[in-house]
Amino acid sequence: MSHLPILPVLLPALTAVTLLLTARLSEATQRAISILSMMGLVGVTITLVMEASSGAPTPYFLGDWAAPFGIVLVVDRLSALMVALTAAIGVAVVAYAAHGCDLEGRNFHTLLHFQIMGLNGAFLTGDIFNLFVFFEILLIASYGLMLHGGGRARISAGLHYVVLNLAGSALFVIALGMIYGSLGTLNMADLALRVRDVAPGMSVVVQSAALLLLVVFALKAALLPLYFWLPRTYGATSAPVAALFAIMTKVGVYSILRVYTLIFPGDAVVLDGLPGKVLLPAALATILLASLGAIAANSLRGMVSNLLIVSVGVMMTAIATFSEASLAAGLYYMIHSTLIVAALFLVVELIAAERGEMRDLLDPAPQVRRPVLLGIMFFVGAAAIGGLPPFGGFLGKVYVLQSTADIAGAPIIWGVVLAGSLLGIIGLVRSGSFVFWNTTPRPEVEASSEMVELRSDVPRERRAIFPAGTGSAALLLALVTAVAIFAGPISSYTDAAAAQLANPDGYIDAVLPEGVPAVEVYTGARK
Amino acid sequence: MEILVTLSIGTLVAGGVYLLLRPRTFSTILGLSLLSYAANLFIFASSYLRTGLAPITSIKDQGFPDPLPQALVLTAIVISFGMTGFVVVLSLRAHADTGSDHVDCQADADKEGAA
Numbered sequence: 001m002s003h004l005p006i007l008p009v010l011l012p013a014l015t016a017v018t019l020l021l022t023a024r025l026s027e028a029t030q031r032a033i034s035i036l037s038m039m040g041l042v043g044v045t046i047t048l049v050m051e052a053s054s055g056a057p058t059p060y061f062l063g064d065w066a067a068p069f070g071i072v073l074v075v076d077r078l079s080a081l082m083v084a085l086t087a088a089i090g091v092a093v094v095a096y097a098a099h100g101c102d103l104e105g106r107n108f109h110t111l112l113h114f115q116i117m118g119l120n121g122a123f124l125t126g127d128i129f130n131l132f133v134f135f136e137i138l139l140i141a142s143y144g145l146m147l148h149g150g151g152r153a154r155i156s157a158g159l160h161y162v163v164l165n166l167a168g169s170a171l172f173v174i175a176l177g178m179i180y181g182s183l184g185t186l187n188m189a190d191l192a193l194r195v196r197d198v199a200p201g202m203s204v205v206v207q208s209a210a211l212l213l214l215v216v217f218a219l220k221a222a223l224l225p226l227y228f229w230l231p232r233t234y235g236a237t238s239a240p241v242a243a244l245f246a247i248m249t250k251v252g253v254y255s256i257l258r259v260y261t262l263i264f265p266g267d268a269v270v271l272d273g274l275p276g277k278v279l280l281p282a283a284l285a286t287i288l289l290a291s292l293g294a295i296a297a298n299s300l301r302g303m304v305s306n307l308l309i310v311s312v313g314v315m316m317t318a319i320a321t322f323s324e325a326s327l328a329a330g331l332y333y334m335i336h337s338t339l340i341v342a343a344l345f346l347v348v349e350l351i352a353a354e355r356g357e358m359r360d361l362l363d364p365a366p367q368v369r370r371p372v373l374l375g376i377m378f379f380v381g382a383a384a385i386g387g388l389p390p391f392g393g394f395l396g397k398v399y400v401l402q403s404t405a406d407i408a409g410a411p412i413i414w415g416v417v418l419a420g421s422l423l424g425i426i427g428l429v430r431s432g433s434f435v436f437w438n439t440t441p442r443p444e445v446e447a448s449s450e451m452v453e454l455r456s457d458v459p460r461e462r463r464a465i466f467p468a469g470t471g472s473a474a475l476l477l478a479l480v481t482a483v484a485i486f487a488g489p490i491s492s493y494t495d496a497a498a499a500q501l502a503n504p505d506g507y508i509d510a511v512l513p514e515g516v517p518a519v520e521v522y523t524g525a526r527k
Numbered sequence: 528m529e530i531l532v533t534l535s536i537g538t539l540v541a542g543g544v545y546l547l548l549r550p551r552t553f554s555t556i557l558g559l560s561l562l563s564y565a566a567n568l569f570i571f572a573s574s575y576l577r578t579g580l581a582p583i584t585s586i587k588d589q590g591f592p593d594p595l596p597q598a599l600v601l602t603a604i605v606i607s608f609g610m611t612g613f614v615v616v617l618s619l620r621a622h623a624d625t626g627s628d629h630v631d632c633q634a635d636a637d638k639e640g641a642a
Binding site: 136143147151152155156158159166167169170171173174176177180186 | 563625
């Protein structure tokens with residue numbers, strides 16, 4: 001048994017602890033450890049993707065306990081893809097933070113690595129209670145990261161974020177109690193088998209548990225009735241953290257994908273396709289409302305946050321039909337949109353740092369110091385997130401539209417997705433022209449009031465000119481372009497990943513080669 | 528016994544949700560605590576309520592209670608306890624930074640809420 005699948009969890013955990021122990025060493029040492037570990041993680045996850053692309057899901061039995069009794073990690077194409085995406089964004093975020101944001105408070109890199117550990121664990125685990133635990137790990141780290149540096153806006157937005165997620169966690173625990181009480185197991189593969197012949201009296205409980213889980217995951221993914229926390233949270237936190245959080249909404253999307261293809265698939269009698277029926281209208285309404293939000297936003301960051309929600313809506317529109325083609329389309333669009341949103345959060349911060357007191361507000365401000373470079377970066381990012389050709393956003397949306405062409409509500413879906421794109425582009429054009437062309441003369445002496453809230457001695461303005469900041473934004477933009485250039489291999493990978501999701505028997509066989517265990521350990525307590 | 532446990536969980540949830548929707552951070556935290564107690568009791572009850580049985584293993588084929596929910600609830604308790612501590616510190620910090628214990632950190636809402 002290869003120990004590779006545990007490394008994406010172990011490596012960040014050990015790095016975080018090492019960073020704590022060496023907290024008294026110089027900043028340079030801390031940053032070096034952090035970046036090196038993140039690069040190592042990229043290597044590990046690329047190996048995992050290569051291994052996963054060659055065939056069946058690989059289970060990893062923790063402590064070598066047999067499947068339904070111990071906790072199992074499973075590497076299939078989807079989870080390998082997700083950890084690779086996390087690592088890629090992680091590198092850019094660490095490199096960006098290393099030019100100064102990490103000094104606004106203490107232990108930034110420790111928190112970041114714990115967050116990465118939680119993300120990777122959530123993507124890899126094959127046990128639903130373990131999924132809850134990893135959710136908590138990534139959330140606790142995200143509270144720390146979100147509030148990092150402090151300040152009034154951050155604390156006030158952070159309070160909402162924390163309380164909302166704690167309420168979500170309580171719902172998660174209740175749903176898990178219902179699942180365990182009715183099905184008697186927490187291993188996802190085992191659950192998938194037991195759901196198929198659930199006792200008639202229990203089907204109501206299973207149904208409620210499945211829909212309660214949907215609420216929890218929709219809160220994380222930021223779907224319509226539950227997304228209003230996102231623009232405020234992402235707007236208040238620091239740029240690298242917002243970029244990292246771009247992958248955090250995908251944990252919700254991933255969990256929906258995993259749970260409603262494996263445990264409660266569309267053909268499960270218990271649910272009767274209910275998740276899809278709930279998700280599709282929610283996703284479409286999310287697209288519309290968040291697109292309007294993108295136009296109405298009064299800052300660049302607010303606009304990007306709303307565009308992030310639009311992209312989640314597009315993804316969920318594809319996923320909600322739960323057909324193999326639409327899952328593949330949703331996955332391809334997810335790779336593109338996660339990278340581009342993370343890139344845009346960084347680009348916006350670079351722009352904001354050069355606009356004096358106005359930051360990223362859409363009010364006249366002095367011209368940025370590097371109008372050509374930042375203008376090109378913003379233009380590329382805007383074209384990519386708006387879904388214009390030649391970028392992956394365009395290809396992804398075409399895939400999504402194609403895959404939904406056959407279902408009943410296709411005209412509505414097409415209309416909403418295209419209208420959302422149009423609104424998004426209008427918002428981008430408006431804000432882009434405002435920021436770069438509606439400028440005021442640069443004052444002779446820079447006002448220094450903007451630096452009051454900063455703990456670091458380095459002015460925010462000078463930090464952004466440090467090449468690492470621009471470099472990591474450029475790295476993410478390059479990755480976005482690569483997603484479009486290598487659309488062929490990437491989409492064949494996502495096609496295969498969708499095929500794996502659509503046929504959960506491969507996953508179940510890998511984890512439980514002998515089917516449901518014959519030993520009924522729970523009979524003692526069951527009537 | 529079932530009715531007693533059901534009623535306590537239901538009361539905890541009702542109280543928790545009510546307090547969670549209050550405008551002060553203190554009542555919100557109390558609400559979250561009540562909600563997490565309810566969730567913990569609920570997951571504890573997912574192994575069904577049986578009394579007078581030997582733990583872990585069965586004696587004379589009487590059966591035994593399922594030990595797994597006890598382990599689960601331990602994890603959930605640790606997490607919710609830690610998070611309660613975190614929210615308490617966070618809201619104290621919000622109070623110190625903004626001079627208000629309103630969840631929206633509005634200073635003027637103090638008078639409004641007191642009325």
